[in-house]
Structure formats: C-alpha cells, structure tokens
Amino acid sequence: xxxxxxxxxxxxxxxxxxxxxxxxxxxxxxxxxxxxxxxxxxxxxxxxxxxxxxxxxxxxxxxxxxxxxxxxxxxxxxxxxxxxxxxxxxxxxxxxxxxxxxxxxxxxxxxxxxxxxxxxxxxxxxxxxxxxxxxxxxxxxxxxxxxxxxxxxxxxxxxxxxxxxxxxxxxxxxxxxxxxxxxxxxxxxxxxxxxxxxxxxxxxxxxxxxxxxxxxxxxxxxxxxxxxxxxxxxxxxxxxxxxxxxxxxxxxxxxxxxxxxxxxxxxxxxxxxxxxxxxxxxxxxxxxxxxxxxxxxxxxxxxxxxxxxxxxxxxxxxxxxxxxxxxxxxxxxxxxxxxxxxxxxxxxxxxxxxxxxxxxxxxxxxxxxxxxxxxxxxxxxxxxxxxxxxxx
Amino acid sequence: xxxxxxxxxxxxxxxxxxxxxxxxxxxxxxxxxxxxxxxxxxxxxxxxxxxxxxxxxxxxxxxxxxxxxxxxxxxxxxxxxxxxxxxxxxxxxxxxx
Amino acid sequence: xxxxxxxxxxxxxxxxxxxxxxxxxxxxxxxxxxxxxxxxxxxxxxxxxxxxxxxxxxxxxxxxxxxxxxxxxxxxxxxxxxxxxxxxxxxxxxxxxxxxxxxxxxxxxxxxxxxxxxxxxxxxxxxxxxxxxxxxxxxxxxxxxxxxxxxxxxxxxxxxxxxxxxxxxxxxxxxxxxxxxxxxxxxxxxxxxxxxxxxxxxxxxxxxxxxxxxxxxxxxxxxxxxxxxxxxxxxxxxxxxxxxxxxxxxxxxxxxxxxxxxxxxxxxxxxxxxxxxxxxxxxxxxxxxxxxxxxxxxxxxxxxxxxx
Numbered sequence: 030x031x032x033x034x035x036x037x038x039x040x041x042x043x044x045x046x047x048x049x050x051x052x053x054x055x056x057x058x059x060x061x062x063x064x065x066x067x068x069x070x071x072x073x074x075x076x077x078x079x080x081x082x083x084x085x086x087x088x089x090x091x092x093x094x095x096x097x098x099x100x101x102x103x104x105x106x107x108x109x110x111x112x113x114x115x116x117x118x119x120x121x122x123x124x125x126x127x128x129x130x131x132x133x134x135x136x137x138x139x140x141x142x143x144x145x146x147x148x149x150x151x152x153x154x155x156x157x158x159x160x161x162x163x164x165x166x167x168x169x170x171x172x173x174x175x176x177x178x179x180x181x182x183x184x185x186x187x188x189x190x191x192x193x194x195x196x197x198x199x200x201x202x203x204x205x206x207x208x209x210x211x212x213x214x215x216x217x218x219x220x221x222x223x224x225x226x227x228x229x230x231x232x233x234x235x236x237x238x239x240x241x242x243x244x245x246x247x248x249x250x251x252x253x254x255x256x257x258x259x260x261x262x263x264x265x266x267x268x269x270x271x272x273x274x275x276x277x278x279x280x281x282x283x284x285x286x287x288x289x290x291x292x293x294x295x296x297x298x299x300x301x302x303x304x305x306x307x308x309x310x311x312x313x314x315x316x317x318x319x320x321x322x323x324x325x326x327x328x329x330x331x332x333x334x335x336x337x338x339x340x341x342x343x344x345x346x347x348x349x350x351x352x353x354x355x356x357x358x359x360x361x362x363x364x365x366x367x368x369x370x371x372x373x374x375x376x377x378x379x380x381x382x383x384x385x386x387x388x389x390x391x392x393x394x395x396x397x398x399x400x401x402x403x404x405x406x407x408x409x410x411x412x413x414x415x416x417x418x419x420x421x
Numbered sequence: 422x423x424x425x426x427x428x429x430x431x432x433x434x435x436x437x438x439x440x441x442x443x444x445x446x447x448x449x450x451x452x453x454x455x456x457x458x459x460x461x462x463x464x465x466x467x468x469x470x471x472x473x474x475x476x477x478x479x480x481x482x483x484x485x486x487x488x489x490x491x492x493x494x495x496x497x498x499x500x501x502x503x504x505x506x507x508x509x510x511x512x513x514x515x516x517x518x
Numbered sequence: 519x520x521x522x523x524x525x526x527x528x529x530x531x532x533x534x535x536x537x538x539x540x541x542x543x544x545x546x547x548x549x550x551x552x553x554x555x556x557x558x559x560x561x562x563x564x565x566x567x568x569x570x571x572x573x574x575x576x577x578x579x580x581x582x583x584x585x586x587x588x589x590x591x592x593x594x595x596x597x598x599x600x601x602x603x604x605x606x607x608x609x610x611x612x613x614x615x616x617x618x619x620x621x622x623x624x625x626x627x628x629x630x631x632x633x634x635x636x637x638x639x640x641x642x643x644x645x646x647x648x649x650x651x652x653x654x655x656x657x658x659x660x661x662x663x664x665x666x667x668x669x670x671x672x673x674x675x676x677x678x679x680x681x682x683x684x685x686x687x688x689x690x691x692x693x694x695x696x697x698x699x700x701x702x703x704x705x706x707x708x709x710x711x712x713x714x715x716x717x718x719x720x721x722x723x724x725x726x727x728x729x730x731x732x733x734x735x736x737x738x739x740x741x742x743x744x745x746x747x748x749x750x751x752x753x754x755x756x757x758x759x760x761x762x763x764x765x766x767x768x769x770x771x772x773x774x775x776x777x778x779x780x781x782x783x784x785x786x787x788x789x790x791x792x793x794x795x796x797x798x799x800x801x802x803x804x805x806x807x808x809x810x811x812x813x814x815x816x817x818x819x820x821x822x823x824x825x826x
Binding site for chain 3: 434440444445449450469470473474475476478492495498505
C-alpha cells in the first residue's frame with residue numbers, strides 16, 4: 030500500500046489514534062504506566078490538533094464518573110488507567126457497563142498492590158472480569174493503534190452500546206518504540222461513523238438513567254445485560270472484518286500460529302504471544318509438534334472459536350499473568366477448563382503463572398515452560414498451577 | 422403506561438434500563454398511604470396558593486370554583502397544608518370518618 | 519422585597535418538573551425543596567443525582583418522577599458525572615455535532631453524598647470551574663439508610679450511629695461548614711436556602727444557574743422522620759432553623775457575603791431544639807453551649823456581610 034511505518038512509542042500512537050478518532054472528551058488521572066498516553070493527549074489538545082475537552086480529574090473514580098456523564102450525553106469518550114486506578118474506579122467501571130454507556134479505555138495492564146508494583150501483569154484486568162465490558166487484548170503497537178479505532182466502532186454500535194477496554198501490557202507495550210503504520214484520516218472517517226446515541230440525555234427528549242431495581246425486576250435487568258454482551262459478538266467480528274478490508278490487517282477472537290497440525294499448544298493473551306511464536310518456530314525445528322493459540326477477545330469469551338482451535342489436541346499449556354489466591358490457579362486456565370469441560374477431544378490443561386509484576390519471561394523461559402509442561406501433561410500432573418521461576 | 426414491576430420481561434426493558442416514559446411515577450397512587458385527609462372550607466379559602474406551594478407531593482389542585490383542594494389520588498395526609506394555611510380553613514380529618 | 523422576581527404563591531410557575539407518585543415520607547421538606555429547585559431550573563436542565571433519599575423515592579424501575587433529563591450513577595460522584603455531561607455537551611456544540619442551546623447542568627446530592635463520601639469529586643469539579651450548579655439537600659444525616667450520622671449532623675443530635683446514651687451526648691463534633699468550603703474554592707456563587715422560604719430558594723437557584731462557572735447552593739431540608747417531629751411541622755421547623763440563626767440564609771457572590779434574611783425576632787436555639795426528638799436528651803448546659811456557638815457564628819456572618 031506504500032504507507033509509511035514509523036518507529037513510535039506505543040503510548041504516543043494510541044494518543045494519536047484517539048486524535049484521529051475525533052474524540053470529544055478525555056478524562057483521565059495519571060498513573061504509571063499510562064502517563065504517556067494522557068500526557069500526549071493533553072499536548073495535542075493544547076496545540077489545537079484535537080478539538081476535545083481534556084479534563085484532568087481529581088481521581089480515577091472521578092475519571093470514570095466524568096466519562097459516564099460524557100457518554101450519557103452522547104459524546105465520544107476516552108480514558109486510560111492501570112492497576113490501582115482501575116481498582117479505585119471499579120465501582121463506576123461496573124456501572125458504566127450496566128448503564129450501557131459507550132466509551133473506550135486504554136487499559137495499560139499493571140500489577141495490583143500489594144506489594145506496590147508499577148510493572149506489568151494481568152491482575153488488574155482480571156479483577157474486573159465480571160463487569161460486563163468488552164475486552165480486547167493486544168500484542169504489539171500496531172494492534173494497540175488499530176484496535177483503538179475498532180474499539181470506538183464496536184462500543185458506539187447501536188447494537189452493542191458497551192464500553193470497550195483495549196488491553197496492552199504496561200511498559201512492555203506502553204513504553205516501547207515499535208514500527209507502526211498509521212492510517213489516513215479519510216480511512217478512519219470512513220470506518221468510524223458519527224456517534225448517534227439513542228437515549229442520550231438532552232432536554233428535547235428527557236429520559237431517566239440509572240433507576241434502581243427492586244428484587245422483582247433486577248434479574249430481568251441482568252439478563253438484558255447478559256444478552257447485550259453476548260449479542261455484541263457478531264458486531265465485534267463485523268468491525269474487525271471491515272477494518273481488515275480497509276487496511277489488510279485482520280483480527281480474530283482467537284488467533285493461532287502453527288496450531289493446525291500441532292499435537293499440543295501453548296496459550297497466551299497479550300504481548301507474550303510474540304515471544305511465544307518465536308519459541309514455537311525454534312521448537313518446531315527441533316521436532317516438537319507445538320503450536321500457539323492466542324486469545325485476542327477475552328470478553329465476550331469466544332467459546333466456539335476456542336474449542337475449534339484446540340479440540341483434538343493432546344494438551345494445552347496455559348500461561349496466566351494473574352493468580353486467584355486460594356483458588357484454582359490462573360483465571361485464564363480456569364476459563365479454558367470450563368470451556369472444555371466434558372467436551373469430546375478436550376485437551377488436558379497445564380497451568381503456568383509467569384511474569385507476575387513484569388518479571389521477564391525470556392525465550393529460554395518459554396522453552397522451559399513448554400517442555401516442562403509437556404512432561405507434566407504426560408504424567409497427568411495437570412491439577413492446580415505452577416508459579417514459574419519461583420525461588421524457594 | 423408501564424407494566425407492574427413483577428410482570429416486565431427482560432426483553433421489554435430499554436437498553437441500559439433507561440426509562441423513557443417521563444413522569445410515569447403518577448401510576449403509583451400514594452393516596453393509599455393516608456390516615457387522614459385535608460378538608461378545605463371553600464368559603465373561607467382566600468385562594469392565596471400557600472397550601473399549593475408547600476405540598477411536597479404536588480397534590481393540592483385548583484378546583485373549578487377557584488379554591489384549592491387536595492388531590493386525593495396522591496395526598497399522603499401529611500398535614501402541612503392545614504398547618505400552613507394563613508386563614509386556618511383546612512382541617513385534617515381521619516380517613517375512618 | 520424588590521430583589522424577588524416572584525413573591526406570591528399565585529405568581530409561581532405552575533409547571534411541575536417533578537411529579538406526584540414519588541415515595542418520599544409524608545411531610546418530606548426535602549422533596550418539597552427538590553420540587554422548588556426544579557421549578558426554578560426549568561426544562562432546559564440536565565440533572566445528575568447521587569444515591570440517597572431523593573434518588574430512591576423518585577426512580578423505582580420502571581417508574582420515574584422526573585420530567586427532566588436525569589441520571590443517577592453512584593453515591594459520591596454527581597459532581598463528576600455532571601462535569602462530564604457539561605464538557606461533553608460543550609465539545610459537541612462547539613464541534614457542530616449538536617445545535618447550540620443553553621442548558622443548566624445541575625448535580626444534586628444529600629449531605630452525606632456531599633460532605634463525606636463525595637467531598638473529593640465535588641472539590642475537583644468546583645476547582646475545574648465547570649459551568650454547573652451543585653445543590654446539597656441537607657437533612658443532617660444519612661436518612662435513606664436509616665438516620666446514620668454524617669459530618670453534617672449538628673452537634674448534639676442523636677442518630678443511629680451517634681446515639682445519645684449513658685456515655686454519649688449524641689453527635690459530639692461540629693457540623694461541617696460546606697458553604698464555607700465551597701467559598702474557599704473561589705467560585706462565583708454560593709448560597710444557603712431552605713424550602714420553608716420558597717421564593718428565596720427559587721430566586722437563588724435562578725441566580726446560581728445564570729452565573730457562569732460553578733455555583734453551590736446548600737438547602738436545609740427538614741426531615742420529620744429523622745428529626746423526630748410531626749410531618750405537618752416540617753415547614754414550621756424550616757422557619758425555626760433560620761429564625762434561630764442556626765442556619766442563616768445568605769449568599770456569597772464573588773467572595774462577598776450578603777445576608778438574605780435577618781429575622782425580625784431571633785428566637786432561642788432552645789425553642790428550635792425542643793420538640794425535635796433527636797435533641798430531647800440534651801441538658802441545659804449543652805443547649806447553652808449550642809446557643810453560644812450559634813450567636814457567635816451569626817455575629818461573625820453579619821460582620822462579614824457588612825464588609826464591602
């Protein structure tokens with residue numbers, strides 16, 4: 030296509046995507062490692078490159094509250110946070126989804142306290158797993174840039190009307206300079222329609238949002254929400270299909286690499302996929318029939334696509350980036366075990382939790398995990414989880 | 422006209438459980454809460470509107486003859502109108518009578 | 519009299535933006551305050567309301583008492599939510615996505631939502647200078663959840679979490695001065711009001727929304743249920759709280775204090791407190807303490823009003 034790929038910090042690219050999407054309101058509170066995203070947004074608003082209201086709020090709780098107010102009047106809304114910020118705003122995070130308020134969040138995945146850590150893992154996003162947001166995971170800068178647009182498209186779709194989080198690993202992606210191809214404004218304008226919100230707050234057509242529910246009606250309200258999340262699935266696929274047609278870059282809920290003829294697979298979510306794919310190549314050369322399964326869409330979970338990719342395999346090595354204390358192990362392994370329960374041809378699942386709070390997981394580590402995991406699967410040692418790299 | 426709360430199906434709820442029928446709370450007739458009701462002496466009423474102004478339930482209305490009286494569909498019988506009437510022409514009378 | 523545009527009940531706007539069928543207690547002066555406020559605001563208004571008495575009684579799914587655009591999001595954030603509505607509209611109007619229209623952006627919350635849990639988001643909204651109004655309906659406790667104390671509960675009041683007992687005199691801290699805190703944010707308009715003085719209240723609401731920038735109006739809302747008085751006496755006690763100078767009515771316009779109302783006959787604090795079940799345990803000494811503080815604070819306020 031003759032487009033220019035520039036080396037640019039992923040945070041800056043995301044901010045530029047927000048600019049190209051012609052966002053109306055940005056409300057965010059600074060927290061490592063999201064700071065560069067909001068700083069660059071403040072800069073481009075200050076320079077007049079983006080006509081938007083940049084609201085430097087007093088807390089993340091207020092950030093999400095401001096976003097709810099902004100979305101409620103039908104303005105295109107963006108925010109970004111991580112870890113403790115997500116925890117603080119979690120009350121409103123759930124409410125934003127319940128009230129079906131479209132908005133996009135760049136969630137720079139960072140470890141939850143305690144102990145305090147600014148580095149990357151998925152404990153923050155797993156905390157809000159049940160909130161009802163749509164979650165997309167990205168593996169590199171290009172995906173983060175692209176999916177920012179897809180996120181607005183999906184979120185504001187009248188058949189979806191749900192907030193969308195674009196997850197990117199803190200520091201590993203946010204602070205990395207990567208080669209990213211920018212799309213033209215004309216293409217973006219073609220891809221993103223004007224945001225028209227059905228029941229937006231306006232004196233010309235008053236509505237009441239956020240009425241409380243008695244036990245007699247709460248269950249029905251929740252089912253209405255569940256269907257909303259489930260019904261968003263075909264619209265997400267459509268949004269990705271159209272992006273693919275326009276740019277040549279196609280995204281799918283489950284993406285595989287050399288998995289079709291693999292005997293067993295490693296499963297990742299987020300930036301680990303890139304390193305894992307290189308290790309898959311190396312191990313293949315050594316005769317291992319290993320493949321890679323990457324989860325791109327976390328919520329709504331793509332059950333059919335996942336089963337299609339893995340049924341018939343001998344075992345899966347699932348790499349989690351979070352732990353549920355006193356529970357069954359990593360949240361992703363838990364979901365996958367559940368997705369495969371009693372299904373014919375379901376592979377065994379070996380769960381590794383690795384790279385908590387940004388501890389490096391190198392190619393050698395991946396190799397160890399894959400080969401160790403293979404041994405565990407062979408000896409049927411598949412219960413629970415292994416905390417990789419633990420000293421002691 | 423909204424269906425009773427315990428008959429609404431999940432499909433009938435508006436997206437985000439938004440209520441688009443503004444002011445439909447009027448379906449709920451709070452008059453059943455009363456244990457006493459205000460009786461206005463039409464002849465003494467000076468049509469000042471003070472009772473209307475101070476009713477927390479907006480349930481004092483202007484009668485066709487010009488005086489003010491309670492809208493018994495909603496009147497909760499709080500007695501503010503009787504207390505505040507400058508000429509004392511409103512009396513609270515037990516519902517049983 | 520000349521500063522009021524309306525001073526007769528018969529001249530007040532008859533259209534109601536808040537309908538009957540709401541589930542407030544009999545004699546709720548807070549519901550009455552809401553009625554007056556939204557009458558004064560008019561149809562071109564968007565309201566963000568905190569969780570609390572007024573939100574619960576007015577919005578049980580699938581019914582609503584609201585005829586204005588209204589959003590309830592959570593407890594401690596109406597100031598932040600309305601900030602988002604205000605800026606969202608501003609951006610869309612500026613960018614031509616919506617036609618220009620003057621809309622009042624109003625956040626409403628009780629004393630708990632305002633002085634306690636929502637302090638942070640209120641302070642942030644006032645500091646950021648949004649063109650908005652924040653109305654605090656102060657019934658002096660967390661009434662919706664069962665009369666628990668808030669930082670706005672007055673000294674000596676008995677609530678369920680500051681009960682009077684053998685070892686306690688009830689609330690033993692002073693009521694947080696929210697109007698003063700609002701003034702400290704250097705906003706152009708702050709006022710106190712009470713639903714027993716409806717013309718004054720409605721006038722102040724109109725003035726608040728006409729003032730560009732943030733405005734804060736603190737409305738004393740008598741709660742017969744929580745204060746343990748007869749419902750029929752709600753308006754009477756609203757007059758007593760003002761006439762005893764426990765809750766004086768004033769405005770602060772660009773930092774300058776202006777008394778709205780000077781009682782012809784200042785009544786004693788004792789007359790105000792007696793008759794309220796929440797104060798019946800107070801000793802004469804404690805009542806005297808309260809009287810001294812009230813007199814002192816009122817004199818300070820009068821002095822500030824006289825400064826030009």
